[in-house]
Amino acid sequence: MTLSTGHSAALDFAQPEPPDLSSGKYVKLWQGPQHPGITGNMSLELVLDGDTIVSCKTHVGYLHRGFEKLMERRSFIQNFTVVCRIAVPEPTFNEYLYSHAVEEISGIEVPERAIWLRTMNLELMRLASFLMWIGGQSGAFGQYTVPNWTLAYRDYVLDLFEEMTGARIYHMYIVPGGVRAGLPDGFEERAREIMKGAEKLLDQIERVMFNNVVFKARSKGLGIITPDMVDPYGIVGPNARACGLARDIRKDEPYLAYDRLDFETISGNEADAYGRAYLRLQETRQSINLIRQCLDHAPTDGPFQADMPNVLHWKVPAGETYVKAECTRGEYGYYMVTDGSEFVRRVHVRGPSYTHAIAVMERLAVGTNIADIAGLMVSLHTYPPEIER
Amino acid sequence: MNTVDEILDYAIDQEQQAADFYEDLAGRVEKGGMKEILMEFSAEEQRHKQRLLAVKSGEHELTPEQEVLDLKISDYLIDVDATDDISYQDALIVAMKRERAAYKLYSDMAEKLPESHLRKVILGLAKEEARHKLFFESEYDERVLRDN
């Protein structure tokens, strides 16, 4: 397949004629909001012609917790305990971006040690998140061995989080000003040990999952994203890279220590579910490599927090910023407006699932076999919690 | 004063005299608050007397061997008169000096005596007076020399 980038005039955004349900030809089926294949609480309203989906409409609203609004009534320090909950499997990106936005507006310079510890934390997060995703993708095609492996192994990574941050899921480690602590004794050795095991696991997964006749049969050709869809649909991250676009914020607009790390943007040339999966497998290995580099370079002493004002009555100057980072699913962004008071005026959290799970999903679902709908959704790597902030 | 009882009687009498002295002064002073202080001194002397009575009756023993801290405060202070408008600083000086004099008296007395039970008793009385001196000197150190 040859791929071109850029916008194509051929792309059709017109809403298809709604199927005539009274014709008796179609069946309407709701998938979710509690279906495990949905990767979170949202639902798909599917219309089937036989086994084939002729229309898909997405519904969200089951997970709305009003985080953005909550933040407008909490102090700048208190918010950092809230934001992690926005994307459960990847809380750290919220911690980092929230903190970074506040720091940008207040002109706080984060010390070198904190920069490295943050980078390592984010890569550990990508590793843990990819491990969980691999299990999800495999399971969505009815293969339940790999999920047991990856979810169990993810727990070893969570052990590292527990040591480093004091918690397994909601780490609350990256705070405005820096991080909350340095690394505990012996962390480096344990981290290297776990990275070694992860690498071995990934090799085994490649063998039993990616060289698996059933997995190939189910995922190849499923949910093809063509380069001309990328910009109009706002597709980012592995979903975009798999169709050949070498776009990675870590490389293109480096933040934290990424400009000092040795890595290349990975892009693929098969934009179906299989291609995306394989690219994610590579990126998982890349994260292991980056974690090792962080372990090599992170300073072991010096401050890990900038000089901070008293957070009990911290007023951030009036300002506005948009900050972003490359999470496992692509560009994760925080838009923040402050008005000089003790509270943030507005925060807008934009996770990649917003487009991937709604517009992209509605398009790719059409024509798909009903049995593949869960596999398709997982292959877009979406987290409904981050759609509803 | 050759027997233990005689010397104890003398000492008891001295304490009574001291108690009377302060009581008498308390009756004369004019400054507000001094009366109470002097009555307190008098009561302190009464307590000394009670202690010696207990020694005499054998209920209590003197402790001639025990070391008593000597702050040496009164040693370098000038003599003051126990006038009607005595201040509390001066009242303390009078008290310290009286205890010091008694202490000196007994220790000088003991020095002239050969090793004997009587000598032990007199030494014991000296230590007793040294303790009284310490009591008033500590008070002086606490209150008068507070800023110092």
Add this chain to the structure above:
Amino acid sequence: MNLRDLLSPFFVWQRAFEKPYTSIRPTIDRPGAPAYRGFHINVSEECVGCGSCHSICQNHAIDMVPAAEFEGRTGDSGLRPRFDYGRCCWCGLCVDICTAASLRMSNEYAWISEDPDEFHFTAGVDDKPWQNNEHGYRRAEGYHLYPPKRIEMDMLSPDESVQSFEEVARGYSEAQAKLEADRCVECGICVATCPAHMDVPDYIHSIRDGDYEKGLQLMYRTNPFPATCGRICTRRCESVCPVGILGEPVAIRWLKRFIVDQVDAKDYPRILNDQIIESGHRVAIIGAGPGGLSAAYYLRKKGHAVTVFEAGETAGGMLRYGVPSYRLPDADLDKDIAYIVSLGVDIRYNTRIGKDIDFEQLLQDYAAVFLSTGLSVPSNMRIQGEDHARVLSGLQVLADVASGRDPGIGSRVAVIGGGNVAMDAARVSRRLGAEVTILYRRRIADMPADEEEIHESQEEGCNIVPQAIPVEIIAADKPQQVSIKWGEAEMVQDPTGGRPRPVLQEDRMHTDTYDCIISAIGQGSDLDFLSKENQQQLAIEWGKFTPGEYQQSALQKVFVGGDVANRTADAISAIEDGHHAARGIERLLNPDGFTATQTDNTGEPA
């Protein structure tokens, strides 16, 4: 499809022998990581009940509740944090902000109970199995949620400062004041500790808001001497400020000064807006020191006609004649006094009660009398030779300098004493060009003087000789000189208790000659203006009054306060005594209206 793809799935057997992550049985405990954020631990003896944990918790999971066992220590609110585990999210912000580092978390995370109320507990008070757990989250070294260090005050260098009587502390700039004000955690322990219960957190808040007029109003509620106290207060508030436990206490005194310095005296009437409705009662005050004038201010606000009788020719008492101008410039003291006087307080200068007017006369002419005559009689050392002409009293030297007279100290002086008066006399002597030696009978650490004063006097070149006991003053060869004999002292623990006491070492005596000796070992009251009967009636102990409720003496009409009636003998205590006496006098004169008056922040009637 190729054969490899068909066979490779069977390689799953390879992991069959990997060690499983999970435990074999659910009963096996897996302890949390050493820094795990588990259940809370509070070391109640270290906690000061500042409530910062309560303030920072976004879940309102912490209530501050009284904990009887720990009540009553200085700088302790007596409250302890009570946790509601139905709300807590184990973020640990409470641990991070804890000013005493008493709050931590254990690495315990499993807690099963049938009783939901159990999950509402006072850490460190209610017995919990993890209270002594040595693992768990605690704030990392070097991690702060408020700046631990205070903003340095600009000071004249010691070389400059000894050249003149110019004020040494230069005052904060607005930027500095705002930064320092930012450090306050608003616990209010200072309010409880301040003798006058000033609204410290609130006026500090007004600095953060840049609203200095509001700050001034807040200060005048409890203290009409803010310009003065902002410079020379003994600041017990700072000694209990919990920010000082792990860092340096908030510079409360300098912040108070900053507010006053921002407001022009001519704007005071508009800002403070003290409306006076005449009551028709007449009250006499003896002594125009801070005690007397504070009473005058609050009595005047109640509408009473106030007459202050002052023996001296100016107002201010020891603040004028004692505290030197490099610590408290006259202009600032005058700023405070002028506003009080502007409310219509009548001060009769050069009028000594007992000499010019009889005390009995006042009792007849006035509805009430407040007496705050201070301590004016220097204590004597009572050593041989003390009456030598070259032995001066510290108070006299300071009063001379304050009045522009030359105290004639010469060029080499010895100051005896370790209190603030001694430090002031020494530093004043340095400014008069003398070489200064301070003889003090105990250790430097025992000096009752403010640490800052000791430090600054040393910086300005005063030589402190500790453990030096003067024993005799001897005439020197030249009449304008004098010799002092002093002995070294050893500190000995008194077996009967109390602080270690200095014991003279008679084999280590020294004799030195100076141009003068300044004795500053304390001062006592002069109550001779009262008749014998009055003295008997007024209840005096150790030369001081022992007032009852609202500073009322045994004579119903007479209220007493200030240095002659309190143990602390500082300006702020005198100010509070004056305010308190004003309340008492109001109660006496207006018993019906009294309970109805509005209360100020201390809970007392304003």
